[in-house]
Amino acid sequence: MKSLDSVFGIAGTALNAQMVRMNTTASNLANATTVANTEQDAFRAKRTVFKALVKEEYTNAAAPYLGGVKVDHVVDDPTPIRSLYDPGNPLADKDGNVYLSNVNEMQEMVEMMAASRSYQNNVEVVNTARQLMMRTLDITKS
Amino acid sequence: MDLSSAFGVSEQALQVRSQRLEVLSRNIANADTPNYKAQDLDFKAVFKESEKQYLTATHPEHFAAIADAPDNGMRYRIPFNSSFDGNTVEISVEQSNFGKAAADYQATASFLSNNISGIRKALKGE
Numbered sequence: 001m002k003s004l005d006s007v008f009g010i011a012g013t014a015l016n017a018q019m020v021r022m023n024t025t026a027s028n029l030a031n032a033t034t035v036a037n038t039e040q041d042a043f044r045a046k047r048t049v050f051k052a053l054v055k056e057e058y059t060n061a062a063a064p065y066l067g068g069v070k071v072d073h074v075v076d077d078p079t080p081i082r083s084l085y086d087p088g089n090p091l092a093d094k095d096g097n098v099y100l101s102n103v104n105e106m107q108e109m110v111e112m113m114a115a116s117r118s119y120q121n122n123v124e125v126v127n128t129a130r131q132l133m134m135r136t137l138d139i140t141k142s
Numbered sequence: 143m144d145l146s147s148a149f150g151v152s153e154q155a156l157q158v159r160s161q162r163l164e165v166l167s168r169n170i171a172n173a174d175t176p177n178y179k180a181q182d183l184d185f186k187a188v189f190k191e192s193e194k195q196y197l198t199a200t201h202p203e204h205f206a207a208i209a210d211a212p213d214n215g216m217r218y219r220i221p222f223n224s225s226f227d228g229n230t231v232e233i234s235v236e237q238s239n240f241g242k243a244a245a246d247y248q249a250t251a252s253f254l255s256n257n258i259s260g261i262r263k264a265l266k267g268e
Contacts, residue, residue: 003160007167014171021174030168050175067168084229118173120234125167132163135158135251142254142262 004136007067007129011122013053018119020071021048025112035084037091040108043101045077045108059065077102148261151189156213158188159247165185165216166240169231176227180219180236188215 023131030043036042053065079102087096162183191213199205219261221230 003157004217007160007164010164010167010171014173017171018174042206050172051176051237052172052178053219060267065173069171095234101258114174118233121170121173121237124237125240128164128240129167132251133242139251139255139258 004129004133009065010068010122011067011125011129013070014122015119015126017048017050017069017071018115018122021115022112022119023049024048024074025108025115028103029105029108029112032105032108033097035086035089035091036101037042037093037098039081039083039099042081042099043103044081045079045101045103047077048076049073049075070123081106149254149257152250152257154192155189155250156254158183158185158241159250161188162243163240163247166236166243169236170233172229172232173231173236174229175230175231178229178231180221180231181216182219182239184215184217187213187217191215196246214266243248 011033031043034043048071050069052068053068058136081102083097084100085096086092086098089098091098162185166182169180169182172180194212219230219235221232221233223232225248
């Protein structure tokens with residue numbers, strides 16, 4: 001039953017990765033209206049980059065997730081930062097500008113939906129594998 | 143007839159079926175991974191491979207037979223559409239294949255359990 005066991009492991013890694021992606025999106029949405037004093041300090045939307053666990057060195061005997069997925073790194077969205085003239089804002093610089101985050105809410109919503117769909121797919125995989133395992137155990141009763 | 147042959151290919155088939163489920167679950171897990179190439183298991187090829195007989199060296203002075211590398215049945219899927227990030231997983235294709243693979247697995251498991259209950263009945267002699 002080695003193969004069916006690893007289905008749980010593989011789907012588990014995917015659930016984990018998609019959850020990180022959803023958390024990233026939540027963080028982006030939460031910071032969508034954050035303003036900063038300088039362009040460097042402005043909030044930049046974060047993106048997760050996935051990587052397949054295809055090499056043996058990524059896995060070990062206790063974690064046989066070969067073929068699974070992991071979040072390799074998180075990158076900043078390269079979209080340019082917009083500045084806004086708002087002299088009344090306590091964070092405004094000497095010219096009266098504040099710097100907005102580069103989060104695009106629409107894009108984040110799409111990202112969140114994609115992540116949640118992928119999550120659901122993997123939950124379905126786990127469910128099916130579980131049912132098949134139970135079905136296989138039933139052979140002993142026949 | 144010994145008991146090991148009573149189950150026919152079902153026993154081995156069940157193993158290949160579960161192996162295919164694993165391959166498909168890998169594809170679904172990597173649906174969003176850049177440059178991941180979807181794979182599938184060629185059931186026919188795996189079965190053919192298991193029937194093949196390789197020459198074995200039975201004497202230390204025998205030359206090792208040069209056999210072609212065993213075929214593990216793994217094939218890269220050819221996607222219907224290309225994608226920007228080089229990922230060839232098409233989730234709808236994988237989902238339908240996974241559903242079918244699960245049904246195939248259940249079918250094989252049923253055959254196996256029918257075999258077993260048949261043998262049980264024969265043993266009881268009812």
